[in-house]
Amino acid sequence: MDEQELTDEVVARLAGTPDPRVREVMTSLVAHLHAFARDVRLTDGEWLAGLRFLTETGQTCTDTRQEFILLSDTLGLSSLVDLVNHGASDAAATEPTILGPFYVPGSPSREFGASMVEYDDGGEPAVLRGRVLTIDGAPVGGALIDTWQNAASGFYAVQQPGVQPATNLRGRFLTRADGSYEIRTVRPTPYPIPADGPVGRLLEQTGRHPWRAAHVHAIVSAAGFATVTTHIFDRASDYLDSDTVFGVKESLIRDFTPGQDGVLVCEHDIVLERAVLERAD
Amino acid sequence: MDEQELTDEVVARLAGTPDPRVREVMTSLVAHLHAFARDVRLTDGEWLAGLRFLTETGQTCTDTRQEFILLSDTLGLSSLVDLVNHGASDAAATEPTILGPFYVPGSPSREFGASMVEYDDGGEPAVLRGRVLTIDGAPVGGALIDTWQNAASGFYAVQQPGVQPATNLRGRFLTRADGSYEIRTVRPTPYPIPADGPVGRLLEQTGRHPWRAAHVHAIVSAAGFATVTTHIFDRASDYLDSDTVFGVKESLIRDFTPGQDGVLVCEHDIVLERAVLERAD
Numbered sequence: 001m002d003e004q005e006l007t008d009e010v011v012a013r014l015a016g017t018p019d020p021r022v023r024e025v026m027t028s029l030v031a032h033l034h035a036f037a038r039d040v041r042l043t044d045g046e047w048l049a050g051l052r053f054l055t056e057t058g059q060t061c062t063d064t065r066q067e068f069i070l071l072s073d074t075l076g077l078s079s080l081v082d083l084v085n086h087g088a089s090d091a092a093a094t095e096p097t098i099l100g101p102f103y104v105p106g107s108p109s110r111e112f113g114a115s116m117v118e119y120d121d122g123g124e125p126a127v128l129r130g131r132v133l134t135i136d137g138a139p140v141g142g143a144l145i146d147t148w149q150n151a152a153s154g155f156y157a158v159q160q161p162g163v164q165p166a167t168n169l170r171g172r173f174l175t176r177a178d179g180s181y182e183i184r185t186v187r188p189t190p191y192p193i194p195a196d197g198p199v200g201r202l203l204e205q206t207g208r209h210p211w212r213a214a215h216v217h218a219i220v221s222a223a224g225f226a227t228v229t230t231h232i233f234d235r236a237s238d239y240l241d242s243d244t245v246f247g248v249k250e251s252l253i254r255d256f257t258p259g260q261d262g263v264l265v266c267e268h269d270i271v272l273e274r275a276v277l278e279r280a281d
Numbered sequence: 282m283d284e285q286e287l288t289d290e291v292v293a294r295l296a297g298t299p300d301p302r303v304r305e306v307m308t309s310l311v312a313h314l315h316a317f318a319r320d321v322r323l324t325d326g327e328w329l330a331g332l333r334f335l336t337e338t339g340q341t342c343t344d345t346r347q348e349f350i351l352l353s354d355t356l357g358l359s360s361l362v363d364l365v366n367h368g369a370s371d372a373a374a375t376e377p378t379i380l381g382p383f384y385v386p387g388s389p390s391r392e393f394g395a396s397m398v399e400y401d402d403g404g405e406p407a408v409l410r411g412r413v414l415t416i417d418g419a420p421v422g423g424a425l426i427d428t429w430q431n432a433a434s435g436f437y438a439v440q441q442p443g444v445q446p447a448t449n450l451r452g453r454f455l456t457r458a459d460g461s462y463e464i465r466t467v468r469p470t471p472y473p474i475p476a477d478g479p480v481g482r483l484l485e486q487t488g489r490h491p492w493r494a495a496h497v498h499a500i501v502s503a504a505g506f507a508t509v510t511t512h513i514f515d516r517a518s519d520y521l522d523s524d525t526v527f528g529v530k531e532s533l534i535r536d537f538t539p540g541q542d543g544v545l546v547c548e549h550d551i552v553l554e555r556a557v558l559e560r561a562d
Contacts, residue, residue: 001530003364010357010527016488026487028321030356036313037361040306047362051349058339068332075311076291080318081328083284206307207297246291249282 007034053198060197064158069101070199073245074208089226092135093273097231097247100217102156107146107170115184116147116171119164123152123186126256126264128232131179132220133271139179140272143222146172147183149215154191175222187256187264188214190238193245203244213239213248218270225272232268288315334479341478345439350382351480354526355489367509373416374554378512378528381498383437388427388451396465397428397452400445404433404467407537407545409513412460413501414552420460421553424503427453428464430496435472456503468537468545469495471520484525494520494529499551506553513549 001009010030017023036042042050060067072078078098086096110116117123132143148170150156157164175181192210195203203210214237221227233240233253240248256264282290291311298304317323323331341348353359359379367377391397398404413424429451431437438445456462473491476484484491495518502508514521514534521529537545 006357006361006364013489014487018488022486025321028317032313032317033358034361036309037358040309041365042362044366051353054349055339055342058336061336068335072332076287077314077318080287080315081323083287084322085325205303206295207299208294
């Protein structure tokens with residue numbers, strides 16, 4: 001039996017998969033996995049090193065750390081899946097980017113213009129403001145902006161229990177009738193993804209840094225519109241050209257400029273597409 | 282940025298990998314991983330389910346269980362890597378097959394014709410015999426046959442601590458000057474690979490059984506020859522056509538036939554290739 005015949009036999013063995021979608025996904029997975037091993041002439045030692053790496057990646061996962069998502073992020077798979085699922089959006093709509101591992105549901109509701117800073121570690125005060133709009137430029141009132149970001153230390157609240165309050169730099173804001181929103185916060189900072197595990201070692205082995213460009217996360221939703229998971233990036237940040245998880249999109253980069261009171265202002269409108277079910281009407 | 286541009290950017294980011302072989306392997310891995318996600322239009326939910334499956338596979342591994350090797354085995358990757366690394370052997374040489382997860386180094390040395398049965402659980406008595414030969418048919422004296430197999434219960438000694446003695450059905454045998462070997466044992470039995478973890482669930486989801494065809498393992502080595510890791514399969518076994526790890530090779534199937542004393546006899550010659558360094562002389 002030669003190499004291709006072996007692959008064919010494995011694929012044939014999957015023919016009895018009851019669920020057609022599972023069959024399709026597993027058949028493609030086997031074909032690509034085998035093609036990889038054949039193309040690089042994978043050695044016995046490399047095969048074993050790879051399995052050990054995957055084992056350690058699984059064993060590094062805890063309730064608050066997902067090393068496989070980190071691996072997917074750093075291999076660009078997360079951004080690719082994002083494109084596959086959301087890449088067909090209207091070009092006028094705000095572009096999505098990856099969720100990342102630090103989202104925590106249940107952030108506190110905060111008023112228009114309120115601050116989400118609950119702990120001062122020296123971040124530069126900033127205001128995020130703008131409007132949520134339809135493709136046609138009409139305001140979307142009552143849209144929910146669920147937002148989270150890191151502190152000046154580089155850490156998210158979820159990474160620093162006992163230091164930052166759990167809800168620091170997290171909040172859910174509603175737009176006013178004219179679509180406007182306003183969030184008082186601090187300027188986000190670049191930060192390295194957790195690099196003390198197998199993914200960090202892989203980055204080092206491939207000559208890559210672990211840094212993400214500075215950004216604020218937001219999941220924006222409104223009745224009748226497609227929810228968008230996105231970032232706002234700081235144009236002054238390092239790593240915009242080499243974000244380690246391939247999350248930067250040119251259309252999401254904004255300036256943080258000093259306002260009259262010395263507080264930085266970042267203006268960013270968010271454009272939502274109608275939900276698919278609405279469009280079918 | 283479209284899907285192909287994203288893949289290209291990830292590949293470009295790997296260009297700084299110091300070790301050329303790591304660069305080659307990682308570049309191919311990213312290309313195939315991305316092609317898989319694009320080809321099947323992997324959904325957000327499938328992506329997350331896949332990462333959860335890999336996480337659980339890693340967390341199922343212990344000192345005595347390697348669930349990622351099991352996954353590799355059942356996806357045919359282990360057999361493929363075996364072919365990639367050892368498939369170019371002389372057609373006259375004994376074919377290799379996978380090592381499997383149950384090999385334990387340091388089996389006891391046993392005399393020609395000695396039994397490796399240390400615990401009786403009702404297996405059918407059997408004798409394995411034959412010669413270790415060169416490609417030209419000359420005997421290889423002093424060749425080491427490091428062998429292991431399961432008991433009638435279906436389990437290897439390493440899987441049943443406290444029931445089977447640790448060295449039950451394991452032994453290292455040397456060939457005599459005429460190349461002959463003789464091993465008293467019991468007939469091996471088909472057995473399911475451990476199916477109570479994520480790999481077992483995947484087999485079930487793809488409509489596959491977890492059974493391996495009955496076999497005896499051997500690693501055969503001799504000074505000046507390439508070591509071969511192989512099996513002897515019992516022709517009367519079920520699952521020869523559907524071995525769940527794709528380990529069966531037609532050339533390794535042998536009859537277990539009743540001898541004069543009622544003990545089963547399995548005759549199997551093992552043909553070794555000269556080691557590459559020897560051939561270069």
